Amino acid sequence: MKAMFHIVLLLLAVSSAVESCSPTDRAALLDFKAALHEPYLGIFNSWTGDDCCHDWYGVTCDPQTYRVADIDLRGESEDPFFERAKRTGYMTGTISPEICKLTRLSSLTMADWKGITSEIPPCITRLPFLRILDLIGNKISGRIPAGMGRLRRLTVLSLADNQITERIPPSLTNLSSLMHLDLRNNKIYGPLPRDFGRLRMLSRALLSGNRISGTIPSSISEIYRLADLDLSTNRLSGTIPPSLGKMAVLATLNLDCNKITGPIPASLMNSGVSNLNLSRNGLDGKIPDVFGPRSYFTALDLSHNKLRGPIPRSISSASFIGHLDLSYNHLCGRIPSGSPFDHLEASQFTNNDCLCGKPLHKACN
Ligand SMILES: *[C@@H]1O[C@H](CO)[C@@H](O)[C@H](O)[C@H]1NC(C)=O
Numbered sequence: 001m002k003a004m005f006h007i008v009l010l011l012l013a014v015s016s017a018v019e020s021c022s023p024t025d026r027a028a029l030l031d032f033k034a035a036l037h038e039p040y041l042g043i044f045n046s047w048t049g050d051d052c053c054h055d056w057y058g059v060t061c062d063p064q065t066y067r068v069a070d071i072d073l074r075g076e077s078e079d080p081f082f083e084r085a086k087r088t089g090y091m092t093g094t095i096s097p098e099i100c101k102l103t104r105l106s107s108l109t110m111a112d113w114k115g116i117t118s119e120i121p122p123c124i125t126r127l128p129f130l131r132i133l134d135l136i137g138n139k140i141s142g143r144i145p146a147g148m149g150r151l152r153r154l155t156v157l158s159l160a161d162n163q164i165t166e167r168i169p170p171s172l173t174n175l176s177s178l179m180h181l182d183l184r185n186n187k188i189y190g191p192l193p194r195d196f197g198r199l200r201m202l203s204r205a206l207l208s209g210n211r212i213s214g215t216i217p218s219s220i221s222e223i224y225r226l227a228d229l230d231l232s233t234n235r236l237s238g239t240i241p242p243s244l245g246k247m248a249v250l251a252t253l254n255l256d257c258n259k260i261t262g263p264i265p266a267s268l269m270n271s272g273v274s275n276l277n278l279s280r281n282g283l284d285g286k287i288p289d290v291f292g293p294r295s296y297f298t299a300l301d302l303s304h305n306k307l308r309g310p311i312p313r314s315i316s317s318a319s320f321i322g323h324l325d326l327s328y329n330h331l332c333g334r335i336p337s338g339s340p341f342d343h344l345e346a347s348q349f350t351n352n353d354c355l356c357g358k359p360l361h362k363a364c365n
């Protein structure tokens, strides 16, 4: 009986405590807000009163625990706020480390505000429930926190279009749940971790527009789900691992604008890759003569390399080539005819050593 009474008391205490948001969460949100300045839309005007779980713009709480679970603030959105103001968002200030007091945080999205500076608070790596970190389109600087790999539940890491620098921390490959990695257009340098292939859940790896050097780790080809790999506009050197052409679902491979040398692996010419850009590298040797019915390209751009020899005859047996660019190489000989070539223009073959035939205005002897 006495025990029963205690349980009832306990339940009463718990239910009254969860009616509104936790005071520590509320205090953390207010500190977070205080470090930011959003002059045009007034999105933070709703962040007043005791209950941060109701009607605080962009804040969502867990319905069971009443702890803050999501902060979702996007500077480009269809929301009425933006329609009324007839403009996209702009915000300055910093991401306060006070955010790390939101210990049940599952997603933090502060996207496309253009003006948020500061570093990523390293304490963020101690938020055990974090699944989404999206800070795309700001002026975030500094490094990716060294302890990033601790976030075992993280599925989305989107830091594109910022000013992040330094190397990719080795711990990153410990993110065993990561599905979407977007680090495009930052100032990241140094090599890709050799064990990049440990990111087994990854389906998109977008790293273009940085200063990444070294070679392409062949372990990438162990990422079974990888569909989209963009390493373009970096400083990668070495050769293309032939195993990339054996990947189950890889559909887009962009390696353009690097310093990659050596031959084009034959495996890439009849793989599942349908969007292949190898333009502006130092690739040499011949275009592998292994095209076949499995070769299906919406885009195949091999321009601005050092490719030699003829355009392989087998290319006529490709099932589809939407956009082909072989310009600025050292190719020679007759351009094959056949259906994949019917719609091509001269510009896609210019500046080679001695190509001839249609669509070039140079007859073969
Ligand atoms: C990755 O995780 C393992 C196991 O938890 C740990 O021993 C290792 O130190 C981590 N690696 C890095 C580079 O943090």
Ligand SMILES: *[C@@H]1O[C@H](CO)[C@@H](O)[C@H](O)[C@H]1NC(C)=O
Pocket (backbone or CB within 6 Å): 232, 256, 257, 277, 278, 279, 280, 299, 300, 301, 323
């Ligand atoms: C391939 O990459 C080059 C260099 O970045 C770019 O100019 C070109 O438009 C790309 N080709 C295709 C088909 O997207």
